[in-house]
Amino acid sequence: MNSALLVNIFRFIMLLAIQIVIFNNMNFLGYISPFPYILYIILYPVNSNKSGLIISSFLLGLTMDMFCNSGGIHATSCVILAYYRPYIFKFSFGLSYEYQTIKLNESLTPERFSFILVSVLLHHIILFVLEAFQFKFIWDILLRTLFSSIFTIITSIIIIYLIKPNKR
Amino acid sequence: MQQIFNFIIRNSNRLLFLLLLGISLTLTIQSHSYHRSKIISSANFLSGGVYERINRIDEYLNLRAENEELVLENARLKSLLFNKEDTTKLPLPDTIKGVKPADIIVSKVIHNTYSTHENFLTLNSGSNEGVKPDMGVINSLGIVGVIDNTSPRYSTVVSILNMKSQINAKLKKSNHFGSLTWDGKSTGFVQLKDVPRLASVRKGDTIVTGGQSVIFPEGINIGTVETVYKEEQTSFYVIKVKLFNDMTNLGHVYIIKSKDREELINLEKKEKDE
Numbered sequence: 443m444n445s446a447l448l449v450n451i452f453r454f455i456m457l458l459a460i461q462i463v464i465f466n467n468m469n470f471l472g473y474i475s476p477f478p479y480i481l482y483i484i485l486y487p488v489n490s491n492k493s494g495l496i497i498s499s500f501l502l503g504l505t506m507d508m509f510c511n512s513g514g515i516h517a518t519s520c521v522i523l524a525y526y527r528p529y530i531f532k533f534s535f536g537l538s539y540e541y542q543t544i545k546l547n548e549s550l551t552p553e554r555f556s557f558i559l560v561s562v563l564l565h566h567i568i569l570f571v572l573e574a575f576q577f578k579f580i581w582d583i584l585l586r587t588l589f590s591s592i593f594t595i596i597t598s599i600i601i602i603y604l605i606k607p608n609k610r
Numbered sequence: 611m612q613q614i615f616n617f618i619i620r621n622s623n624r625l626l627f628l629l630l631l632g633i634s635l636t637l638t639i640q641s642h643s644y645h646r647s648k649i650i651s652s653a654n655f656l657s658g659g660v661y662e663r664i665n666r667i668d669e670y671l672n673l674r675a676e677n678e679e680l681v682l683e684n685a686r687l688k689s690l691l692f693n694k695e696d697t698t699k700l701p702l703p704d705t706i707k708g709v710k711p712a713d714i715i716v717s718k719v720i721h722n723t724y725s726t727h728e729n730f731l732t733l734n735s736g737s738n739e740g741v742k743p744d745m746g747v748i749n750s751l752g753i754v755g756v757i758d759n760t761s762p763r764y765s766t767v768v769s770i771l772n773m774k775s776q777i778n779a780k781l782k783k784s785n786h787f788g789s790l791t792w793d794g795k796s797t798g799f800v801q802l803k804d805v806p807r808l809a810s811v812r813k814g815d816t817i818v819t820g821g822q823s824v825i826f827p828e829g830i831n832i833g834t835v836e837t838v839y840k841e842e843q844t845s846f847y848v849i850k851v852k853l854f855n856d857m858t859n860l861g862h863v864y865i866i867k868s869k870d871r872e873e874l875i876n877l878e879k880k881e882k883d884e
Contacts, residue, residue, distance in 0.1 A: 463664060469725045492623050500630045509657045511723065511730035511766060513641020517634035525627040574727055575642050579794070 446487055454502060457482050462509050465597065474586065476593035478601055479506065480565050483524050484558060485602075488531065499524035512573065519568035523561060530560050558595060566591050642728075642774075658720070658764030661732055665720040669861075676861040683750040715739050715865040717747075720764075724771055724858050727794040731767040733863065736760045744825060746866040752831040752854040753777070753819060754863050771797055771857050778823035779832055782816040784809055788849070790817075790832065797857050799836060805847040811838050817851050824874050827866065 461479035468475050486495050503517030534557035570583045721732035737760045747754040755767040768775050780787035786809035788802045815835045821828040833851040
């Protein structure tokens, strides 16, 4: 129990640090940047405390907002993703997900991939809608969501594979 | 009573979610109005300190470009000093566009964003050095933005690549002015709106800051005219301006302390009160 908490705190800090130092400075074509820091929410243990996840996601998003000067957009999208995570689990793994111990950082099955895909898409669409805040940018929002999601998913999967040996 | 407690305990997650969602949405909406919340900005001890450390490493990668810019500026200042066209109108050797050095704070950009619709910079000088909100920020090539928030050691700048920013600007040759905004598309171009149709504009004309603004002194370079088109409803010109500055690559900047500013604001206030 305690070690799981420590692993979570470690992940929280490490993912934020990587995001701020490296990925925030990546701008493919000027406006596409990946946000792999949401791996914290994706990799949070399935059966752990849910209110803990919501509060820590809020703090995660708020820290990102502080560094990005973006008001509350990261906090909003992180809180929404954290709250709807069980529903995405149900969608990807079927109803019986609560009785299994799913570990996302094992080999990549279609279910795990679909879970990451849906989570990333949900987070990014809320993020970019709130960022633009105007409907005249709808195509811009969709384009950014699409390309940023692709890059986030690629970097997320690379990070999952990189940290896998440590877990064993 | 019992039922209320039961309800709260049963729905604790949902209530927590709604509370946090409410807080974060409030912060988001506040950030989209011009006077932003003072809590969540990168001009604080934690993020400012982190950005300063990252920037120390990052600086080495841009040394060459930074040096070239300094050499060019040096050359320009020297040419001002030695090639005076008119000896009766002596430009003071230590002025930049009529701004005395005492009114300038030299600062460094430690964090720069240009990929969103509302972009901000973080500088490594704050209220300790005398930086206050609504001061203008320029560099040797042209304008950069306006100070937004300050903390003792850091400050944030509303970049000209921010859809909320509006700066008074004019044509250098004819004094027709408009307001400078950004449409959120390209980092190399901004839009000069509400230019009267009487103005004769040609491609390549220089756009400079106008005298109406109390933030910038008159005549600081902004960019050149790229294309001109008419706005359908208002029949004013909209000018697409190519910036002199590369907003994606900023190093040292100057913050302008305008001494007349408070006097002007007080005067206008008095006018309104009467």
